[in-house]
Amino acid sequence: MSAVLIVDDEEALAENVAEIVSGLGVDTAVARDRTSALAAAARRDFDVALIDVRLPDGDGISLLEPLRARSPYMQLVLVTGNATLEGAIAAVRGDAFAYVLKPVSPPDLLDTVRRALEQAGLYHERERLRVDLERSERRHRELVESMPAFVVALDGNGRITTWNRLLENVTGFGRAEMLGADGTALVAADGRPHDLPVKSGGVRKVRWSRAEVSGSGGEPLVYAVGIDVTGEEEMLRRTLRAERLAAVGTLAAGLAHEVRNPLNSATLQLAVLERRLERGEPPARAAPIVHTIKSEIDRLDRLVREFLAFAKPAPVDPRPLDVGELLGSVANLIGPEAEAARVALAIHAAPELPRASGDSERLRQVLLNLTRNALEAMQERGGHLTLRARREGDLLEVEVEDDGPGFPADLPVFDAFFTTKDQGTGLGLSLVHRIVADHGGTIRVASRPGRTCFTFTLPVARS
Numbered sequence: 001m002s003a004v005l006i007v008d009d010e011e012a013l014a015e016n017v018a019e020i021v022s023g024l025g026v027d028t029a030v031a032r033d034r035t036s037a038l039a040a041a042a043r044r045d046f047d048v049a050l051i052d053v054r055l056p057d058g059d060g061i062s063l064l065e066p067l068r069a070r071s072p073y074m075q076l077v078l079v080t081g082n083a084t085l086e087g088a089i090a091a092v093r094g095d096a097f098a099y100v101l102k103p104v105s106p107p108d109l110l111d112t113v114r115r116a117l118e119q120a121g122l123y124h125e126r127e128r129l130r131v132d133l134e135r136s137e138r139r140h141r142e143l144v145e146s147m148p149a150f151v152v153a154l155d156g157n158g159r160i161t162t163w164n165r166l167l168e169n170v171t172g173f174g175r176a177e178m179l180g181a182d183g184t185a186l187v188a189a190d191g192r193p194h195d196l197p198v199k200s201g202g203v204r205k206v207r208w209s210r211a212e213v214s215g216s217g218g219e220p221l222v223y224a225v226g227i228d229v230t231g232e233e234e235m236l237r238r239t240l241r242a243e244r245l246a247a248v249g250t251l252a253a254g255l256a257h258e259v260r261n262p263l264n265s266a267t268l269q270l271a272v273l274e275r276r277l278e279r280g281e282p283p284a285r286a287a288p289i290v291h292t293i294k295s296e297i298d299r300l301d302r303l304v305r306e307f308l309a310f311a312k313p314a315p316v317d318p319r320p321l322d323v324g325e326l327l328g329s330v331a332n333l334i335g336p337e338a339e340a341a342r343v344a345l346a347i348h349a350a351p352e353l354p355r356a357s358g359d360s361e362r363l364r365q366v367l368l369n370l371t372r373n374a375l376e377a378m379q380e381r382g383g384h385l386t387l388r389a390r391r392e393g394d395l396l397e398v399e400v401e402d403d404g405p406g407f408p409a410d411l412p413v414f415d416a417f418f419t420t421k422d423q424g425t426g427l428g429l430s431l432v433h434r435i436v437a438d439h440g441g442t443i444r445v446a447s448r449p450g451r452t453c454f455t456f457t458l459p460v461a462r463s
């Protein structure tokens with residue numbers, strides 16, 4: 001409840017005024033002189049004080065300052081027997097809210113006190129808003145400070161205006177030296193980790209996200225939040241290394257297994273050969289065994305060669321490349337094999353095909369592996385083999401299609417060492433996959449009985 005302090009030494013008058021004013025629904029208190037007025041103001045907050053200019057222990061106007069000091073939104077109304085000059089001056093200076101003349105007219109008095117109460121209410125409200133604002137600012141500051149992330153704010157000129165505690169702690173650069181420095185290069189937010197220099201040397205890797213907002217003058221302000229990913233990168237590197245080691249282990253185990261089969265078979269055949277020679281059998285009896293041994297050794301040789309190509313591929317050396325020409329040269333190479341397998345070859349290269357960016361030697365290897373597989377699949381009954389090239393947006397698509405028996409969708413044909421052939425290595429498609437990926441392309445396959453189609457993409461050459 002609002003409260004009004006009445007300071008007047010004329011007791012009857014003071015009580016009178018108090019009664020009139022309490023009609024406004026406020027608390028009232030009466031003081032007879034300066035001393036007791038100050039004592040009353042020390043005990044509680046008043047919204048309005050009605051002060052007689054002449055008091056037994058001094059001048060009422062001299063109360064304005066100490067009362068104001070105690071409570072900044074208290075409104076002071078002077079009551080004076082005559083329109084003294086000081087009263088008028090004090091009112092005009094703004095120290096007093098108003099002054100009223102004795103004899104006091106109740107309606108005037110009520111009107112003045114009501115306005116003084118309203119004014120005090122406004123001051124209270126403003127004070128409350130100020131406190132709220134301060135609290136929300138403090139909370140905002142605390143949030144920024146205690147955030148487990150780096151927080152930087154930049155003004156319209158890219159100068160640092162916020163540099164939070166975590167940044168101070170981690171970098172060793174204090175706020176004082178960073179505020180006002182150019183921060184644009186520091187918080188580049190392109191999704192990649194950026195170097196954050198550390199005072200004692202070295203850098204942290206930080207990934208930033210930025211929000212751009214307009215300042216009060218429309219200038220672009222930047223807020224950036226950064227996460228320290230130094231440890232993450234190291235972890236990723238370690239995981240990759242572990243994965244690579246595991247992959248090498250798997251490959252080595254696969255290779256050992258694959259090598260053992262032909263070795264076993266060659267050893268057995270050699271034992272048979274040895275026995276026949278000991279028994280003095282004619283050389284003609286040895287020929288088929290020698291032939292088997294030779295083919296097992298060929299298989300071993302192929303295995304080792306393909307494994308090396310797969311495990312330690314030559315780096316790709318991409319150059320602008322005419323894909324139509326490449327398809328032609330592969331068709332020439334496999335022509336005799338196709339004829340022997342009674343397979344008809346066709347090439348469809350779209351007209352005006354742009355050049356691809358690719359390594360012709362390695363892509364020839366891709367096409368040879370794909371076409372050999374197709375020929376091997378169609379060996380029994382002959383068929384059609386079609387090579388296609390066309391443009392798809394900013395990519396080239398190359399297709400190798402056959403009308404052979406196909407394979408079920410869940411066959412892991414791209415897995416290393418997966419093969420359904422007696423003499424197969426199961427490395428052909430792994431290598432194809434790898435080379436296409438090294439070119440930045442992708443490969444997919446669709447297969448059903450009567451149609452198998454491998455499709456891979458290549459980037460179009462720039463120029």
Ligand code: ADP
Nearest residue numbers: 373374377406413419420424425426427428429
């Ligand atoms: P390999 O030819 O040594 O078996 P690949 O990696 O080249 O090894 O092929 C793996 C397997 O995928 C083959 O054994 C075969 O079962 C299957 N495959 C590949 N291409 C075709 C195709 N065009 N038609 C049917 N099956 C295929």
Ligand code: MG
Nearest residue numbers: 369373428429
């Ligand atoms: Mg193959």
